[in-house]
Amino acid sequence: MAGKDVVKVALVGLGRAGHFHMESVLQLPGSVRLAWVIDVDTEKAQRIAAEKGCNWSSRLDDALEGPNAVDAVVIASATDTHFPYIMQALRADKAVLSEKPISHELHEVEEAVELAKTKNLAFVCGYQRRADRHFRELKRQLDAGAIGSLKLLKTCSRDNPIPPMEYLRTSGGIFHDMLIHDFDMLDFLSGGQVPESVTSTGHSHHPEIKAMGDVDICAVMFKYASGLIAMVDTSRDASYGYDQRIEAFGERGMLTAKNELTSTIELATADGHLMPPAMYSFPQRYHEAYRSELTEFIELVQAGRDSELHRMEQKAMLRHPNIVRTTIAAEMSWKQGNTMEIAKVDSLLTRQPDGAVATQMDDENHRPEKLRRLEIPEEMLSKYEKHCRQTVAFVKEQHEKWLKFDKGELSIFEALQILEDLGDPPRGPAIAAQRGADAPEWLQLVALVHDLGKIMALPQLASEDLLDEWAVLGDSFPVGCAPDMVGLPDSKKNLDHSHPLYGTKNGIYQSGCGISNLMMSWGKDEYLYHMLKFNQCTLPAEALKTIRLQSFSLWHEKGAYSQFEAPEDAETLKWVKELNMICSDLGEKPGASSQAYYAELLKKYNMDGKLKW
Numbered sequence: 076m077a078g079k080d081v082v083k084v085a086l087v088g089l090g091r092a093g094h095f096h097m098e099s100v101l102q103l104p105g106s107v108r109l110a111w112v113i114d115v116d117t118e119k120a121q122r123i124a125a126e127k128g129c130n131w132s133s134r135l136d137d138a139l140e141g142p143n144a145v146d147a148v149v150i151a152s153a154t155d156t157h158f159p160y161i162m163q164a165l166r167a168d169k170a171v172l173s174e175k176p177i178s179h180e181l182h183e184v185e186e187a188v189e190l191a192k193t194k195n196l197a198f199v200c201g202y203q204r205r206a207d208r209h210f211r212e213l214k215r216q217l218d219a220g221a222i223g224s225l226k227l228l229k230t231c232s233r234d235n236p237i238p239p240m241e242y243l244r245t246s247g248g249i250f251h252d253m254l255i256h257d258f259d260m261l262d263f264l265s266g267g268q269v270p271e272s273v274t275s276t277g278h279s280h281h282p283e284i285k286a287m288g289d290v291d292i293c294a295v296m297f298k299y300a301s302g303l304i305a306m307v308d309t310s311r312d313a314s315y316g317y318d319q320r321i322e323a324f325g326e327r328g329m330l331t332a333k334n335e336l337t338s339t340i341e342l343a344t345a346d347g348h349l350m351p352p353a354m355y356s357f358p359q360r361y362h363e364a365y366r367s368e369l370t371e372f373i374e375l376v377q378a379g380r381d382s383e384l385h386r387m388e389q390k391a392m393l394r395h396p397n398i399v400r401t402t403i404a405a406e407m408s409w410k411q412g413n414t415m416e417i418a419k420v421d422s423l424l425t426r427q428p429d430g431a432v433a434t435q436m437d438d439e440n441h442r443p444e445k446l447r448r449l450e451i452p453e454e455m456l457s458k459y460e461k462h463c464r465q466t467v468a469f470v471k472e473q474h475e476k477w478l479k480f481d482k483g484e485l486s487i488f489e490a491l492q493i494l495e496d497l498g499d500p501p502r503g504p505a506i507a508a509q510r511g512a513d514a515p516e517w518l519q520l521v522a523l524v525h526d527l528g529k530i531m532a533l534p535q536l537a538s539e540d541l542l543d544e545w546a547v548l549g550d551s552f553p554v555g556c557a558p559d560m561v562g563l564p565d566s567k568k569n570l571d572h573s574h575p576l577y578g579t580k581n582g583i584y585q586s587g588c589g590i591s592n593l594m595m596s597w598g599k600d601e602y603l604y605h606m607l608k609f610n611q612c613t614l615p616a617e618a619l620k621t622i623r624l625q626s627f628s629l630w631h632e633k634g635a636y637s638q639f640e641a642p643e644d645a646e647t648l649k650w651v652k653e654l655n656m657i658c659s660d661l662g663e664k665p666g667a668s669s670q671a672y673y674a675e676l677l678k679k680y681n682m683d684g685k686l687k688w
Contacts, residue, residue, distance in 0.1 A: 080105075080106070080203065081105070081107065081108050081376075081489035082106065082107045082108070082146045082147055082373050082376050082377060083107075083108050083110040083144075083145040083146045083147070084107055084109055084110060084111075084145055084146070084147050084148070084373075085110060085111035085112075085113055085138035085139075085145040085147075085148045085149070085523045086100065086101060086109060086111070086112050086151065087113040087114075087135055087148060087149065087150045087151065087160050087454065088113070088150065088151040088152030088153065088156075088174075088613065089112060089114040089116070089119050089123055089152075089154045089404070090151065091358075092151035092174050093151035093152070094360065094366070095128070095365045096149050096172075096369060097109065097112075097123075098365075098372070098419065099365055099366045099368075099369035100149075100364075100369065102366060102415065103370060103373065106370075106373050106374075106377065106589075107369075107373045107519055108129075109127055109129045110129055110130060110138070110143060110145050111129060111130045111131065111132065111137070111138035111143070111145060112124050112129060112130075112131050113131070113132055113133065113134070113135050113137075113138060113152075114131075114133065114152075115133050115386075115611070115613055117131075117613060120132065120133065120351075120444055127488060130143055133611055133613050133681055134611035134681065135148070135160060135163055135164065135611065135612065136147050136163075138656055138660055139163070139164065139442070144330060145169065146169065146170065146207055146655065147169055147170040147171070147172070147197070147372070147373075147376050148160070148164040148169050148170070148171050148172075149171075149172045149173075149369070149372075150164070150171065150172070150173040150174060151173075151174045154176065154245065154246070154247065155245075156608070157173050157174065157176060157177060157178065157378060157514075158177060158180075158183045158187065159223065159478070159605075159608065159609055160173070161177060161187050161198075162186070162187060162190065163609075164477075165187070165190045165191055165194060165196055165198065166190070167195065167233045168194060170196055170197035170198070170372075170375070170376045171197070171198050171199070171370045171655075172199045172201060172202075172368075172369070172491070173198075173199070173200055173612070174199075174201045174254065175200050175201055175202060175256075175398075176247070176251060176255065177200055177395060178399075178400070179247050179251050180471065180474075181396060181399050181400055181403065181420075181421070181424060182471055183473065183474075184395050184396050184462060185396045187395075188392055188395050188396060191389075191392060192389060192392070192393075195380050195385075195389070196380075196688055197372070197380075197385060197597060198388075198392050198668075199368075199372050199388065199652070200392070200395055201368060202256060203318075203361050203364045203365055203368050204256055204259070204260055204263075204361070204364065205259070205263055205368075206364040206365075206367040206368040206371065207361065207364045207367075208364075208367075209332045210260065210263075210264075210321060210332055210334065211329075211585065212332075213321060213323065213330050213332045214263060214264055216330055216442050217264060217323055217325075217330060218266075221325075221327075221330060222323060222324070222325030222326070222328040222329060222330055223325045223327035223328070224325055225264075225265065225303055225305070225324075225325050226302070226303065226321060226323075226324050226325055226326065227303070227304050227305070227306075227323070227324040227325075227507065228261055228264055228265065228303065228304075228305040228306070228319070228321075228322070228323055228324075229305070229306045229307075229322040229323075230257045230260055230261065230305075230306075230307050230308075230322075231307075231308050231318060231319070231320040231321075232253060232254075232256065232257050232307070232308075232309045232310075232318070232319055233309065233310040233312070233313035233317070233318035233319075234253065234309075234310065234311050234312060234313065234317065234356070234357075235312055235313050235314075235315075235316050235317045235318070235353075235355065235356055236312060236356065237281070237291070237311050237312040237391040238258070238311070240283050240284075240659045241643070241663055243283075243284060243289070243311075244287060244288065244300050244587060244588055244589050244592070244641050245588075246405065247276070247588060248287075248289045248585055248636070249290055249291065249293055249309065249311065250275075250293075250402050250405055250409070251406070253309050253311070254293065254309055254402065254405065254678075255294060255398060255402045256305060257295075257307040257309065257397075258307070258398055258401050258402055258405070258679070259394075259398050259570060260305070260321070261479055261482040262304050262394050262397070262398060263296065264321070264323065265299070265303060265305070267394060268299050268301060268303060269299075269397050269401070269417065270297035270298060270305070270401060270417055271297075271298050271299060271416065271417060271418070272297070272298045272414050272415065272416050272417065273296070273298075273401065273404050273405045273408050273414070273415050273417065274295070274296050274408055274413075274414045274415075275293060275294070275295045275296075275406070275408040275409035276289030276293070276294055276409065277291075277293035277294070277409050277567070278290055278291075278292055278293075279291050279292075279293060280292065281311070282408055283485070286586055286587045287585045287586055287587040287588055288525070288581055288584065288585030288586035288587065288588065289585045290409070290480055291310065291311040291312070292308075292310045292311070292411070293307075293308070293309050293310075294306070294307070294308045294309075294311070294686050295405050296308075296488045297401075305567070308582050308610070313353075315352070315353055315355060316328070316352055316353030316355055316356075316513050317334075317353055317354045317355060317356050317359070318332060318334050318353060318359060318362050319335070319360060320332060320333060320334050320485060321597045332542040334353055335352060335353075335354055335360055336350065336351045336352065336353055336354070337351045337352055338351045338682075339351075342520075343436055358471065366675070375388055379644065394488045395495055395557055400417060400420050400421070400609075402422045403420050403424070404416075404419075406415045406534070407420070407576060410576065410579075411552070411575065411576070412534050416659070423574075423575070423576065424467070424468075430452050430499075432487070436522040449548070451678055459548070460595065461545040461549050461550075462552070462558070462569060463569050464545065464546070464569070464573045464580050465546075465552070465554055465569070465596040465597065466554060466569060466577075467554050467555050467571055467577055467583075467594065467616060469546075469554075469577075469597065470554050470594060470595075470596060470597045473542075473546070473597040474597075474605075476501075476540045477531070477540065477602055477605075478608075478609070479583050480606060480609050480687040480688060481687070482536050482537065482538070482688045483687075483688050484534055484541075484685040484686065484687055484688065485530075485686060485688055486683070486684060486686065487523075487524055487677055487683075488592055488670070488674075490527050490530055490688075491523075491524075491527070493530065493533065494526070494527070494529060494530065496684050514653075514657070517615055517617075517618040517678055517680065518618070518621075518650065518653065518654065518657075519616055519673075519676065520614070520618075520673065520676045520677070520680060520682070521614070521618050521621055521622055522621075522654060522657050523673055524603070525603070525622055525625060525654065525658065526599065527599075527603055528598070528599025528600055528601070528602040528603035528606075528650070528674070529547060529548070529599050531547050531599060531602055532544070532547045532548075536688065545685050546597055546598065547598055547599050548598065548599060549567060549598065549626070549667060550626050550627070550628050550629065551595045551598055551601065551627045552595070552596050552627065552628045552636075553582075553584075553593040553594060553596070553597050553626070553636060553639075554571065554577070554594050554595070554596055555571070555577050555582045555583040555593075555594050556577065556579065556580065556582025556583065556593075556636075557572065557577075557578055557579055557582065558572065558578050558582055559565060559629065559635040559636045580638070581639075584639055586638050586639065587638075587640065587641050588639055588641065589639065589640070589641035589643065589644060590630060590636070590639055590640055590641070590644045590647065590649060591620045591623065591624065591644070592628075592639075592683050593636075593639060595623065595624075595627070598626065600622060600623055600624070600625055601623060603622055603623075604619055604622050604623035604638075606617060606686070606687075606688060607622070609687065610681075610682070610687060611681060611688045612681045612682045613679075613680050613681045614682075617646060617647060617650055620650075620651075620652075621647065621650045621651050624647060624651050625651055625655060626681065628652075630648075630667075631651045631652060631655070
């Protein structure tokens with residue numbers, strides 16, 4: 076890449092953040108060219124591509140291969156798609172600039188950083204405050220010794236206006252959405268110091284946010300081995316505008332980055348001094364920072380992998396797991412009401428207090444003979460075993476094994492035929508005739524493919540990752556919180572149920588966070604949901620939610636876990652019940668005419684051809 080004048084870029088996601096980056100790209104015509112825009116909204120992608128004179132697609136694959144392949148990928152899509160897009164681009168040997176977060180899951184952040192490091196690729200996460208000229212000047216003076224040894228760091232972050240409730244429900248909460256920026260700044264200003272401990276407290280003044288189990292104002296304090304103390308205060312809203320300030324106190328003085336105002340004009344009269352207002356929100360405050368961030372990313376790519384610039388970024392990206400680990404610890408401190416040691420985060424996420432790895436099960440206590448001695452009916456053995464063995468650590472382990480989608484390539488019809496040959500015919504293939512115009516086309520297609528996740532149980536596909544029946548079939552349920560089970564034997568053998576966080580009613584979630592935002596137990600539905608997203612099918616969001624939650628009968632039949640429901644879940648519930656009603660009767664194998672009909676639907680929703688499984 077070194078010496079190449081113009082970097083060809085694919086922009087993934089055409090929402091608000093995507094438009095910030097698009098504007099920056101278009102302002103640098105001599106060094107970067109917008110070659111592709113990628114968005115699941117095909118109409119928007121096509122329209123913007125026509126306006127900007129570039130290619131478009133709903134699939135990132137199209138921009139990574141062939142004569143029009145790009146050099147770099149800028150990811151500004153929905154939060155939960157960042158990680159799969161990052162991994163897809165890195166595996167294709169492309170440089171990546173991604174909006175935060177890389178992922179809320181620590182192991183996924185570590186995986187992305189490790190892949191970029193192994194492949195020696197440029198990988199930048201968009202913490203745009205690092206590119207702000209005021210904060211950089213403060214950093215320069217700190218490093219020059221202007222105030223001597225650093226004793227205290229204070230950051231203030233107050234948003235304006237308060238974000239929409241729909242956004243907050245899926246934002247990950249104030250720690251992962253807002254405070255993570257401040258934690259990254261503390262890392263930046265302290266020279267990469269990792270705190271030893273954190274204490275957090277917060278309150279919610281907005282009833283809607285309180286109902287989500289989140290807070291809208293928060294204070295966090297860190298203690299470092301060097302003696303440094305850092306404090307952060309943040310608020311979801313500030314009536315006077317957007318407020319970002321930093322204070323650094325040292326042995327010889329203090330450095331302050333004041334809030335940036337709309338102008339430098341101050342009116343002084345007999346009535347006093349009148350200051351200009353603060354910036355309205357972050358797009359105005361960080362307009363130049365976004366451009367600087369993109370400019371420096373392009374310069375990084377142009378410099379090449381053997382450059383000093385690249386070596387510096389390879390070192391800088393190693394901070395990302397620590398930033399996420401710190402964020403998790405701060406949130407745990409708030410939830411548990413105590414000081415949290417950062418070093419204990421990994422053990423709390425993957426181990427129990429007694430040191431037993433959460434995915435390890437005592438075979439003597441969990442083999443079927445033992446279960447029978449507990450007088451559990453034969454037909455419930457698999458269900459009981461599922462509830463005993465499905466833990467947060469187990470689900471994350473399966474994500475790591477299965478969500479690389481490197482098991483093989485099959486078309487939908489080939490996968491259906493495999494299940495047919497095994498005596499498991501597809502359900503609902505005659506839905507078009509049964510339901511007529513009452514059923515949306517996407518629901519007809521979901522009824523055809525909804526069970527294809529069973530393909531995980533095939534030895535020829537799974538190879539060494541072959542799973543037992545309890546990890547493929549059966550009802551699904553959330554992990555990471557206390558069980559809310561109806562009609563099941565007590566599953567106290569599940570190691571997570573005695574965990575200090577996972578064993579609480581809400582666990583790692585917030586009330587009202589939305590059913591679709593829960594981490595579900597591993598099985599065929601979860602696998603199919605992620606497979607279709609990875610292959611960038613264009614089924615509507617409700618279709619993917621319906622696939623993922625179709626076996627969550629504790630919720631859609633018995634009303635369990637209702638504390639997590641959000642208003643939009645009512646629509647998902649309607650379609651889940653509709654799908655289950657449709658699939659309650661076995662349909663016939665699709666004939667030639669219906670197969671042609673489904674082939675058209677598959678093509679419409681970008682599910683034709685070979686898919687990666």
